[in-house]
Amino acid sequence: MNNLKTKLLDLLLVIPPGSEIVYLDYPVYSNIGDLLIFEGAERFFSDNDINIVERFSLKEASALSRRRIGDRVLVLQGGGNFGDLYPWHQAFREHVVRSFPGNRVVLLPQTIHFSNDREAKRAGKVFREHRDLHIFVRDERSQAFASTELSHNRENVRLMPDMAHWLYGHIRSSVVAENAARGTLWLMRGDKERLGESNSLEGFHPEYDFIGDWRDIRSPSNVLMEHVMAKYHRAAGVMPFRPFKPWKTYIPFVRSQIDASVDFFSKFERIVTSRLHGHILGALLDKHITLFDNSYGKNRGYYDCWTKSVRNVTFAE
Known part of the structure; x- marks a missing residue:
């Protein structure tokens, strides 16, 4: 388990210590799995000297603005809602990518699943247009899809375990x-x-x-x-x-x-x-x-x- 926790340190390649970030799409609902992801991310950034200056949930999407975001790194919650099974979260993710083309955008480890090929191609076009998008994925199938359909640069797609693994040693x-x-x-x-x-x-x-x-x-x-x-x-x-x-x-x-x-x-x-x-x-x-x-x-x-x-x-x- 400690090996899986250590693999999360690769995030520091795109969000180095000392960075200021805005955390987006944190879960305001009682799926304990998503809360574990959120808490793992919170602890990871705190432990690695990364300052979360602001946080916005999906329910606050309309409050996002250039004035509030500035040039900070935008970090989106990981999990298993990337695709067409959970359209509200996917729409928010696409809104962020479209609205902040000049910011670095980082997607924490996700599993990607589309049941509709047309929807997958439409979403792919949105993500490929962002030039500083970094996608972390939790499995090889998601990695293959993201590398070919979501990113203009395959090197910006990385395989990584779930953020909840950072809680190893924190919870007993x-x-x-x-x-x-x-x-x-x-x-x-x-x-x-x-x-x-x-x-x-x-x-x-x-x-x-x-x-x-x-x-x-x-x-x-x-x-x-x-x-x-x-x-x-x-x-x-x-x-x-x-x-x-x-x-x-x-x-x-x-x-x-x-x-x-x-x-x-x-x-x-x-x-x-x-x-x-x-x-x-x-x-x-x-x-x-x-x-x-x-x-x-x-x-x-x-x-x-x-x-x-x-x-x-x-x-x-």
């Missing part, structure tokens, strides 16, 4: 829960990326196992706070000036959600999951992990690239 299992750990957490996708898992529950023990998705492990108070934070960010996005910065309140909430997820994972000896970050968080906590694929091969591609050699991680064929 709850000692109390770990000492009493038993059973299996079955964290299975219930959204548009779900792949049929009809045989994946063999060995399920209802008395000490748990089955659900990220949304099922949230507390009612976190669900309420998520709605409050979403409204807070939308309000910031429509104001003609910026009297408050919602990320200052939001980041502590993100960390509390991650802490709660770590405590929950710590209760179990084994993780069976079709969530990419279910398996990454499990690996960070040194759990026994069985990884199932998602609907288009994202998890398989990531496993083959990065976690195949990680102790205790296996892929369900």
Whole structure:
């Protein structure tokens, strides 16, 4: 796991220490995987003397302006929403690339997937027009696509593991829960990326196992706070000036959600999951992990690239 963390230092080739950056598209929703990416990026930049001078979520897209951005490096959140499955995030990404042709733009590690070839070609034209765009990708299929379709310079496309790996050594299992750990957490996708898992529950023990998705492990108070934070960010996005910065309140909430997820994972000896970050968080906590694929091969591609050699991680064929 430490090797995967170290590979993230290649980011310093395009965002050197001492840089000032603006972080874009941070997640104002309760997908713990995306929150782990965000927290990993936050810690990476802090640990490497990179100053995040401003942050804008998707809900604040209309607040972006040349006056607020200046000539700083624009850094976009990584993850698995590059493509046509999540059009709002893709549209925001394309808006940034079009609107700031003179700024360096860096896409943190992404998995790329288009189900529509025409949409892929249209998006490719947008990205190829930017002359200082640097794309980090999480698997070889995404690397091949980005190198030929998204960048005018193949050297600006680099293979890199997920930003959540920077959390290795920062987060640890709850000692109390770990000492009493038993059973299996079955964290299975219930959204548009779900792949049929009809045989994946063999060995399920209802008395000490748990089955659900990220949304099922949230507390009612976190669900309420998520709605409050979403409204807070939308309000910031429509104001003609910026009297408050919602990320200052939001980041502590993100960390509390991650802490709660770590405590929950710590209760179990084994993780069976079709969530990419279910398996990454499990690996960070040194759990026994069985990884199932998602609907288009994202998890398989990531496993083959990065976690195949990680102790205790296996892929369900």
